Amino acid sequence: MSEETQVEKVTPARRGLMGSGLIVSAMTMISRVLGLARDVVIAALLGAGNGADAFFVAFKIPNFLRRLFAEGAFNQAFVPVLSEYSTSRTRQEIRELLNATAGSLTAVLALITALAMLGAPWLVWVFAPGFGRDPEKLALTADMLQLTFPYLLLISLTAFSGSVLNTWDRFAVPAFTPVLLNLSLIGAALLLMPLFDEPAMALAWGVLIAGVAQLAFQVPFLLRLGLLPTPWPHFAHEGVKRILKLMAPALFGVSVSQINLLLDTVLASLLAAGSVSWLYYSDRLVELPLGVFGVAIGTVILPALSKRHAEQSNAHFAAMLDWAIRVVLLLGLPAALALAVLAEPLLITLFHYGAMTDHDIQMAAMSLRAYAFGLLAFMLIKVLAPGFFARQDTATPVKVGIVAMVANMVFNLLLIWPLAHAGLALATALSAFMNAGLLGYLLRKQGVLVFQPGWGRFAWQLIGGSVVMSVGLYVLAPDWQAWLEFDLWQRVSWVAALVVLGAGVYFAWLAAFGLRLRHLKMHS
Template identity: 30%
Template sequence: MAKGKIVKAAGAISLATSFSRVLGYIKDMILAKYFGATGLSDVFFVAFRIPNLLRELFAEGSMSSAVIPVLKESQIKNGEEETKKIVKSLFTFILIVVGIIVLTGIVFSPFIVKIIAPGFTTNPEKFNLTVLLTRIMFPFLLFISLAALTMGTLNTNNVFFIPALAPCFLNIMIIIVVVGFSSFFFNPIISVAVGVTLGGIVQWLIQIPSFYKNGFRFGIAPYHPALKKIAILVIPTTLSMTVNQINIFVSTIIASFLPEGSVTYLYYSMRLIQLPIGIFGVAVGMAVLPTLSGHIAEGRRDLLTKDFIFALKFLFFLTIPSTIGLIILKKPIVNTLFQRGAFDLNATINTASALFFYSLGILGTVGSRTITATFYSLQDTKTPVICAITGMLTNIGISLILMKTMKHNGLALAYSVAAIVQFLMLASFIKRKIPEIAFSSIVKSFIKSTIASFLSIGIAKLICDINPHFWLYSGKMLLKFLWLGSAIAVAIVLYFVFCYLMKHEELSYILKKLRRQQ
């Protein structure tokens, strides 16, 4: 039963995340069309940096990770009414505390902009516009925090699709306001800031019908003792998010010392690996947390062990083919998506090489997310932080060692090695905590998925290589999309065929579920 919940939830989240990613790319294309790489776009990205950073640290990821285990425990041990009191108390807390942070941020926006963009102070017009955009977007933090609370509450009740779909509306609102109303503002870039804040509001409001349907209500309530437990869990998860931000920041600094174009190669290749990480890694991590938290609250460690093993096997079943696909088809993928205009063959070759080294760390990254979710279900948020810090130090150390000899590829490889180290540490710690976990069954499934992936994607590579020179030049974008898309479609079908012939457990489970629904 729990396996079915995990698969269904992961599917819903993956589908919603895919929509969000596509809309995100469309939004980026529209912003590039309207504002390009100009001073106006610089103003927006600087202004958005602070509220977006606070969102990443305190709102979406860390709040859900802390709220779900506590609410699930309350549901099982204390009943629905007590859980509703916790939600109302948390709503009151967010309204007051985040509200104060927002008001403080609006008042002190000039000071904040001076810190994050000191170079803007020499241009009063640019500085004042950045301050204005910062003030417009600061309320976004409050609404995104409320959206995160609503999402965590719904996930606790095994409602996943609407909360996962909600981030789409941030992109939708930005697109609508920029395309439809940018000409109404004295400076068109203000439309983007307005779109961000409206997007935060809609991202929260779109979840409220489901929230009410599940019996929850927003309201002012006194302090609840469960808030202390949530706060204790939030602090380490926030620290873990901070470590990730430091990692990105330091990598950017190191890349700035490399030859021109290095930052761009790393940016585009990172964007590509974020697709399987977001669609599969984040989805399974989010889907498994409420189920595992429920097992812990019920004292069923046997079910926790079984569902953890299934979740990791199911995750690798989904992610291994996309990882090997990015490695083997790296040049056709980069050529098709990016090689046009100023992005020439040299840029494709360098981006593809970075993609190869980044892809080596995908499985470590997604695996870490699922094991981290398991630690969160155990209400242990300290261990993932220790592993994240170790990963960060590994990344920085190897980047400094390899940057001279391997240039930007060294930074990509350092990321992957760090991701693998972090995953192995987490796996070791979870094994100590839950000795019943048998990683041998995961390895068996892993090998089957790997063999099926190499065979199917190898055939896709042969299809692409019918005319290898085709992927050296720019142009013929539609034909390339059709050719590459057809090769990938063939690989997907063959992957399932090979998995079926090898009697892959995860595929067998999915087929059984589909037969029952017919």
Template identity: 45%
Template sequence: MNLLKAASTISLLTLTSRITGLVREIMVATYFGASAWTDAFNVAFRLPNLLRRMFAEGAFSQAFVPLLSQTRQTQTEEQTQELIDQVSTALLWILAAISLVGVLLAPVLVWLTASGLHPEAFDAAVWMTRLMFPYAGLISLVALSAGILNTWKHFAVPAVTPALLNLAIIGAAVAFHKLVHPPIFALAIGVMIGGVAQLAVQWPALRKYAVVPRFRLSFLKAWRSEGVHRVVKQMLPASLSVSVAQVSIVINTQIASHLQAGSVSWLAYADRLMEFPTAILGVALGSVLLPSLSRASATQDVAKYSTLLDWGLRLTLVLALPSAIALLIFAQPLVSMLYNYGRFDHADVLATTSALRAYGVGLIALIGVKILAPGFYARQDLRTPVKIALVVLVCTQLMNLLFVPWLGHAGLALAISVGALLNASLLFRGLRRRGMFQPQPGWGRYALKVALAQLPLGGVMLWGAVALPWDRAHGDLLRLGMGLGLLAVAAVLYFATLRLLGFRLRQFMHSE
């Protein structure tokens, strides 16, 4: 399997998802702006998303995918299917129970997450939490299916399914926003429709490989199985690791809810733009690397293991650094051309820009963590990332005390960025000290060439940000055309400079 081709496939399909997600955010910004109501939706949607990241896409995937890969390589097809059946049954029952508790305790959860919301917005957040909390169960089953398909080297369907959520939210907003009160409730309806659609679209691919999970009624039988015990044993430290990151998000949301109205939404709008490079690069590379690293670990091929990590880090640098430069220099034009419509005014543009620039400081590290962490997960070493995550959590909250009084909501984003830099540094150091990663020769020369290639890209973007008009008085199509054209010119200049410096596509080809 050509890893670059696989990662490119995931990236392109993920790009489709992120574009639909951006259209979703543009629509929300146009219809609702950045207000107490959008804060309420973002808080309510964040709660099931926290659960999804903690127990599904995060801890569960980190524990399940390496075990499934190992079982597939060393056991029979029947034993592999039995593992899938038992794990899926246990997961279904656990998530059903958690979803029920979440619906019942919605007021408490919203208060713990964002007690500073306006009373009407607080009540709306409670209602939307109750409606959307079962989404956590649906999307967790989607994550289970994606883990199975990735193990079978099928990356396309899992990468494109998030687009269905965005399309469902867009459709529900258009169809229902005049039928419900307040209109923001239409977004919550769309979330549930999207959850069902994402799960449904995975099933044909699972049937193609004859690995459809067979859910059973007996929770106790599944819970007592060896496979579930092994997954749970690995999930406990992984859950703690992922939970630490989610606790940081909850704390930041709580702090933002006590700042100026709209702060939660400004951070969410900036985060959506950050998701473009982090998902297209980090998630794509991480999805490809984890199964490959797991197979290298299962065969104890240390050289291959190290080479895979080196390949991922080199690709990260050459693609993430220009993305970071773009966010830092071109943040305000980017926010203006994408969000500055309808009820999203100039003050919202400036507030979102400050958050986006603060996120941009740590972009390379945020992507790098998604490459470095699988280096531990593939070897079923989940304790080290937990310890590092705890250190990062404490440091991030200490930085909040320093940054928030000075920068407001942007201080929360800056603390996350600096925390990501610390996280990536400690993960890298841990891999090196354990002998799990040995950088290939030529890193210094490679990094210097990548840095030099940023000069024409940064120059064009700086000129465009300063010399061209970006406020909405100059017309929507003009701003969009200028922005996309400038980004295209900058990208062409960057890759042309890389070629002049001796870079060739074959350098990044890596087959397994």
């Protein structure tokens, strides 16, 4: 085969899934830490008042659609098709797919963005109907949404670029890109807020700036691979039609947890002032381990599973899924327990400054514990869903997603009255467990998920280490009221000491009972 028709071999030697996962985790950790720093700044400057509520809704709407279209349905449909092209098609065919996909994605999202900006007030009313009781709050949110909604187009093209880079095993760049969003929002909060009569409006400008910066950041890396597309809409292209066919059901299948979180926002807007912000701050803490562990493993496993499916390597496919579940449990269970035990100390250390009150901390801690209960389920969904999408099966997850969404609505109605905003968080957690459980059951039933030897011993190692760690944190951590009297450095020092101690006890237990790093290796 001539050089012009060969598939471009730009992929480096395989470093293994654990190595790739560690790279994504490290970059994601930087992003999430800066994200927490961003939220510390926002909490100190805006607290949990009307301005904060308005911004969180104005940002949540395009961010929700981003996760649905970009990192959700589009990514799960695009990566398997692109992986197949990368293993069996020519360079020219790959470029034609990239051009057609980028052009079609741009055309659709540009139209959606224009319509959303024109109908911003009605869109806000749909997503936060409780804001209708306060015309000024509704108008402020609508003004912000007109600035934040173009972020959907920009970040979706960024996610498209990241999917290409991930397929060619360039995981670090897409994982680092969200850092630019956090830097933009921190800069907007510190530098632009004094320029506005409504300080929260500066954050909306920060979101728009971040969208441009993130897309521009990835362009040089696509150029280096020779994979920068020339966007041109071509909905009749064979690859685009397959992506669209896979996307339709994937809109529900992979993004159920995001839809459930959005339902929380809708209902929270009907509750006491501050409810939207309490859920936001608690969700942000849960997003740290979810992103660093769950999303990282899901990111590296999807292209690897897609390639194994294209090669019809069923045994390797099953072993990868088993490995992903073990890693998620190994890291997710202690993280969830630590969040529950240290809910108030973590919230106080990060957010109890300026406009953030003691009452806000107590309310946010309630929803944080509820979200922490569902953390394992959120993470398992991230690694189980690729087991279907890698095989280009989007019908099954959508059925599971519909069941989980209906269950979430029922749980919301049952729990919102006795537990208010915390009931909404608990409902999301319960529906996530239903979602993950059904996905795992169906993968087993289809013979795709085959548990490898050693699960009994692994379970005892995991449970024992988690219990010992949790008891140690509960006994050693000062009472949460004492944290209110600590200054910043005391708070940070205590949190750092508890995190190091908890991690040390946990991993020491695992090592003492025979778990070694080599047991977690898995080649891609």
